Amino acid sequence: MSVLLSVDRLRKAHGARTLFDLRDFQLDAGAAYVLTGINGAGKSTLMRMLAGLEAPDAAAVIAFGGHSAPLRPYPRELREHIVYVHQDPVMFSTSVAHNVGYGLYARGRHGAEADARIASAMAWAGVASLNGSPPARLSGGEKQRVALARAKVLEPRLLLLDEPTANLDGAAREQVIALIPDLVAEGRTVVMACHDRDLIGLPGVRRMKLRDGQLELKS
Amino acid sequence: MALSEAIAAAFALLLSGDAALWRIVWVSLFTSVTGLALAAPLAVLLGYAIAVHRFPGRRLAIWIAQAALSLPTVLVGLLLYLVLTRHGLLGGLQWLFTQRGIIAGQVLIALPVLVAFTLAAVQAADPRFAETALVHGASRWRVMLTVLYEVRFGVMAAVISGFGRVISEVGCALMVGGNIAGETRTITTAIALETSKGEFAQGIALGIVLVAVALAMNAVLLLLQGDASTAGGVS
Numbered sequence: 001m002s003v004l005l006s007v008d009r010l011r012k013a014h015g016a017r018t019l020f021d022l023r024d025f026q027l028d029a030g031a032a033y034v035l036t037g038i039n040g041a042g043k044s045t046l047m048r049m050l051a052g053l054e055a056p057d058a059a060a061v062i063a064f065g066g067h068s069a070p071l072r073p074y075p076r077e078l079r080e081h082i083v084y085v086h087q088d089p090v091m092f093s094t095s096v097a098h099n100v101g102y103g104l105y106a107r108g109r110h111g112a113e114a115d116a117r118i119a120s121a122m123a124w125a126g127v128a129s130l131n132g133s134p135p136a137r138l139s140g141g142e143k144q145r146v147a148l149a150r151a152k153v154l155e156p157r158l159l160l161l162d163e164p165t166a167n168l169d170g171a172a173r174e175q176v177i178a179l180i181p182d183l184v185a186e187g188r189t190v191v192m193a194c195h196d197r198d199l200i201g202l203p204g205v206r207r208m209k210l211r212d213g214q215l216e217l218k219s
Numbered sequence: 220m221a222l223s224e225a226i227a228a229a230f231a232l233l234l235s236g237d238a239a240l241w242r243i244v245w246v247s248l249f250t251s252v253t254g255l256a257l258a259a260p261l262a263v264l265l266g267y268a269i270a271v272h273r274f275p276g277r278r279l280a281i282w283i284a285q286a287a288l289s290l291p292t293v294l295v296g297l298l299l300y301l302v303l304t305r306h307g308l309l310g311g312l313q314w315l316f317t318q319r320g321i322i323a324g325q326v327l328i329a330l331p332v333l334v335a336f337t338l339a340a341v342q343a344a345d346p347r348f349a350e351t352a353l354v355h356g357a358s359r360w361r362v363m364l365t366v367l368y369e370v371r372f373g374v375m376a377a378v379i380s381g382f383g384r385v386i387s388e389v390g391c392a393l394m395v396g397g398n399i400a401g402e403t404r405t406i407t408t409a410i411a412l413e414t415s416k417g418e419f420a421q422g423i424a425l426g427i428v429l430v431a432v433a434l435a436m437n438a439v440l441l442l443l444q445g446d447a448s449t450a451g452g453v454s
Contacts, residue, residue: 051354084354090347093369103355150355 004029004064004157004189005050007071011058012045019045020213021058027158027191032184034200035193037210043193044087046210047160050191051084065157080107083156087163089147091135096127099135099146103154117153125149125179141172148179159183161192165199177202228420229427239400240421244428247406250318251386254325259378262330266337266377267363271349284338287331292324293390299324300394316397321405324391329381336380340373341366372444379436386432 003026010022019042027033035043048054052074060071062078069075083103092099101118104110122128125145130138138146144164151159164180165173177198183190184204192199200207207218232240269280302308303315303323314320348369352362367374389407396403398412406425413422 053350053354079354079356082354084350086347086351088347090345090351092348092351092365102352102357106352106355106357106361154355 001028001031003027004031006063007050008061009058010046010049010056010060010071012042012049012054013057018213020210020215022046022215025215027189029157029189030184030187032180032190032202032205033192033208034205035191035208035210036195036200041210042213043210044162047084047162047191047193050158051082051160052078053084081157082160083151083154083158084160085144085147085151085162085164087166088140089143089150091138091143091146093134093136096131096133096135096138096146097122100127100149100153102150107154121149121153124152124182126175139172140167141175144168144172144176145179148176148183152183155186156188158189158191161190161194163194164192165194165196173198225419225423229423232420232424233427240424242401243404243406243409243425246318246402246404247386248432250321250325250392250405251382254322254385255329255378255382257322258326258329258381259333262333262381263337263367263374263377265330266334267341267367269334270338270341271363271366281338284331284334288335290331291390292328292384292388293394295327296324296391296394299327299391303395315395316399316403318396318403320395321392321403324395325385325388328388328391329385332381332384333377336377337374340370340377343373344370372440375440375443379440382436383433387429 006024006026007022008024010020010025012019035046037043045054049056049071055072055074061068062071062075064075064078064081067077092102097118098105100121101114104114104117119128122131125148127142127146127149130142130146135143135146148161148164161180165176168176173196177196180190180192180199180202194200199205209216209218266284269277269284299320300307300315302310303312303320304310305315312319314323344366349362349366352365357365387407389405389411392398392403392405393408393411396405396408398404398408404412406429410422410425413419413425
């Protein structure tokens, strides 16, 4: 399996406390990972850093798809390939379809092809019937599925999911979990920060644990 | 003249289509809307930029915007008068006692209101809107448009507050405009003049127009809020 991403010297400190200091952090292409660790270990911070939402402290260098660049400032081209989904995704107050197509529109892709991709992603996530509903009024599970469709439609090479099932229970949680293997089967690298045993137990998922500022890869 | 008689005379004046009265209304609306239209894009950009960017002097910029809210319009008028007067910095423009001069004053009066309200609206916005836009590949401009769309009612409230401030101010319009009949006489300067002459009917008639405009603006905002669920968005 080829390496999709590697970062040399990924460090973050809050004041005098070092949250983590990772050397030669790597993710393989087409692999699924769960990132575990106690609350405050820095799981979300690590994901947000890879998504360019937080800057690393040290002069980290990221290699992605064969190209190397400093991680700070965040390389614009990474936005084409990496999508981050919040623990509690926010919906734009437009329509469900517009939310799903947001990234396509941002890339200047409109028309029949974009519409077909949006419809396909909505059908995949089981949210096609929600298009008439105001996005803000969707349930937590529905929002998470719309957010997954919004990410999937862009066909990212790396998908970062921050606690995708943390606020869900019952059927809503199961519906979200059922979507994850499809993303991996499409060849995307998926990293999920979570404590959910069902996500951790998905076939083929590798386990990483952030502990004492270091990353342990578990089999 | 008793109040009831003055009100009756005011309505009669409004319904009669009095040209001088409706000219005053037109000058007021034209200068206010133009001033607001000129100030709004810059102010919204400034308000957004101050809200989302961290830069040296940011707190000073916020303080100035908020302090300028309570700046008396007559003082704005005085400063603008000194700038526009024949020997002033911009005296060559010959805008003193013209509608352009009033519009310049309206821009200066509306700017801090629009900046402060936009700043507050953007600061109150959920930061995940900007983050979600960013991680889905939006450019900085698109992120800004997306966030402004999400706080559009706050921005609209800013515009309506700005409009309320410029159309109801009297000090600046009086000093810079000169209250010239048919040219720079606005609703507020006319009310001040007519009241000082003891002519209450026209003052009340213009006051009714002012209240009607304020009610109409707020009704528009309410209607737009009502349509929020069917809005189209930035695409």
